[in-house]
Amino acid sequence: MVISVAVSLIIVDSTIVNVAIPAIVEDLDLSSTEVQWVQEAYTLVFAALLLLFGSLADRWGRRRMLLIGVVVFSVSSVLAALAPSAELLILARLVQGVGGAMMLPTTLSLINATFRGRERGIAFAVWGSTIGGMAAVGPLLGGWLTTVYSWRWAFGINIPLGIAIVIGVVLTVAESKEARRRGLDLVGAALSVVLFGSLVFALIEGRTLGWWTSAEPFEIGGFTWPGSLSPVPIAFAVAMIAAAMFIGWELRRSRAGRGTLIEPSLFRIASFTNGNVAALVVSLGEFGIILSLPLWLQFVLGFDALQTGLILLALAGGSFLASGVAGGLSGRVPAVIVVRAGIVAEIVGIVWVGIVIAPDAAWGWLIPALAVYGFGVGLATAQLTGVILDDVPVELSGQGSGTQSTARQVGAALGIAVLGTILFTSTAGILGAKLDDRGVAADQRDQVVSAVVDSAGGAIADLEQNPQTADAAEDAKEAFSDGTKLAAFAAAGFLGLGLIATLPLGRPARDRPRPAHAAPPASR
Template identity: 75%
Template sequence: MERYVRLRWLGLVFISIAVSLIIVDSTIVNVAIPAIVEDLGITSTEVQWVQESYTLVFASLLLVFGSLADRFGRRRVMLIGVVVFALSSVFAALSPDGGMLILARLAQGVGGAMILPTTLSIINATFRGRERGIAFAVWGSTIGGMAAVGPLLGGWLTTAYSWRWAFGINIPLGIIIVIGVLLTVAESRSDRISRVDVVGAALSIVAMGSLVFGLIEGRTYGWWLIDTRPQIGDWVWPWELSPIPLLFAVAVIAVIGFIVWGRHRERAGKSTLLALRLFSISSFRNGNIAAAVVSLGEFGIILALPLWLQFVLGFEAVQTGLLLLALAGGSFLASGVAGASSGKIAPVWVVRVGLIAEIVGVAGVGFMIGPDASWGPLIPFLFVYGLGVGLATAQLTGVVLAEVPVADSGAASGTQSTSRQIGAALGVAVLGTVLFTSTAGILATSLDERGVPAAQRDQIVSAVVDSAGAAISGLEANAATADAAEDAKAAFSEGTRYAAWTAAGFLALGLLATVSLGSATVRARPEEAEV
């Protein structure tokens, strides 16, 4: 054990690489999506599901694996997750169609859900005092930095080789993580051994699944009355009411049931999937609310921006990655600032400064977006946005977990990771809906003004939206539809602009949510004196 204490900072490197495995994969997919659309011919709904199938499972299972890690060993669960993630990446790379790719992404979500909460709980159990703040800063800044390095790596692999290699990169990373963690990270688990809350797990999965599915498919099936009737085999949806409001009702009922069931188990002295008692800790409760809202704004825009850059401005994947590298610069700079400020500046103020920077950055990007935009003015706003992501992500984690007992670190980190992933899932779903719905409405109006017949108008709108913008180049190449291509570029740009401003709005709500966190520096508990 003494050897592991000496190697804890080296162990943090491999833990950070494990986090990078998840983040890089997510952001690589964002840049590779246009190539996947053209290669596999997937629709815009499938584009969202390539993202959401991963995020949905990820968010649904974080609490489950956070609890299992406390029981069976945090390092063990993390390593199993790395193996699952790497193997499912092989299937993703070999996918012959959109359906297989979505299934592979589901499996990746399982592996990712095993990795993320365990990295946090390992840090929480390994470091104390000021060292813990620095460790959280490194962990959080890794997320911000890798969110930008991922597009660069994915763009290079997609352009130079194939989008399939963007998934293959996870294999060598997985091997490095497994070897490094085994050598440098000690096993840890909770002293409280209890049975897993199976009912709570089922309710949490139903709640997340219903909510995210409804948000993604609402524009397809209709938000209230039916537009397109779902069909399973020979069975066709028979009612005029869309299934979407029913799914939202199921999500609400499942959330209520989850809370009621959890309180019942706590009163009976049994373990719960979500440690509801921890919500009596104000920093934990309010920090989770802020984390969810902030993630909703942070991650949603990453879906829209690469599509706009490549299908409207004509960037190659590697060019998109290079442009988004400005995010990495900001995030890596934030790493040094966050680490240096640990114990000197109240973490909540670092979070607030980070959120302000994010709002300025993403709103500025929105103002710069247009069909004839140039890349130069985007760079400073992306840099500011990355700086904000690095600051807010690093310190918000420390605020959320600062007063949580070490014995509950797995459950607590699983909870705060779930809050982030719920926000990320809702962000992709909501901003994806804003992007594609706005694009469809604006394009239809523009074509109507040109006097395009209704049937042809609907065909063009469907082609652009269903292809997530990939059809624009085909319209542009045909002299008969060149004018429609210009309208499509303008509409897609407006949709992306609205998505960016919507993200800025959610980040502003996140900033308001930090008011409830107070302003004092979070002090270490007596048992966490610096060692």
């Protein structure tokens, strides 16, 4: 239970930010790119460091790494709560990503090392339902804190939670680590950071900076990117080169019997390899829509943060219900069947959400749609994790957990970047066309489109209050709704691909190869 609460700290913080974003936009005057970076700065560092900290946890102690992560996460939450500018808030989110990367794979490896048999399936069910449930409880808590107090308290709530987790871990969680200590793979760690950092950067900034040629200047500190070629294709190239070098380096160290950031022999396990592919694609569809839905609820339908959180609470209800169902099915129904059923429920729920979305939507229809979606998340998330780690040796739990967590985080980053691009690009195109149909002058049209897109929808209320731009506000609501609808349908499409990716899973255990260089049993 304490381990699940530690996971909830990560998830609650991420989802609280989603609901608090509109208030942060108004208070700190964030652009649409800064909105994405408040989300992605955390994800970028998180994804880049998961492999490293998963491997270090195996060597140094999983409980120890979890405790350090909670402290780092809590301290950085204080910095985020006190941030006077977008730049400092993004910096605090980067540090939070470090703490989160220490925590998530460690919680998984502790479960994998502690539980066996049916209890293991139940433990993963609780872990997964916590992720799904807290993904909805977070917006409610964040909405209440943002509405009644300030968005800054949405970060400050992490402090008492962090203290409670530290006390619980010290009192109830036993230490476990890898019995055999091998050298730390510093080169592999550096290559993984370059790989995932450059990949997520390119995905975030492609829409703004240009996918090939520079659409606008890229400045960081006192440096301005030279030439007409966008830094985005350069970042993609760096990611590809780093990926090739990382794979080659890990294979070389493994053959030499030296410590690796991730044990290559793990990928000889079919359930591990195929499961990670499925996890990446499913995460792309699962979490990308979380960026756009709170913005639409507040800036188009006019709900405040608390009301938005109450609507999204339906996700938690569905996910917690899934926890009981998944626990009851553990050991009776193959986990991969539960995963597929969950993904199907997610697809039904998110398509339902997309159908409901409109400028004058009846919000009541969102409740059952989100409940179905949350039920699917609760089923699929935990059971897919169990499938991925099912044949991973206990002594490699940290590396296996770090790998599957990285796959999920890269998928989430892809989802936020891709679906965020779909949302804002389609909104801009649709709104521009509507204003053209009204005969609005080109310069005024561009000004309105830029205001709506750069504010991530926040400018719609200002347009509505001005009688001269009231018609443009209605067009903006329709365009933003259409953009959100397209993002929802795209998420459903990615989930469909994730369902297809699960088809190779579920082979009998005797057909699954084992790692060739498994270490001795872990000491606990």
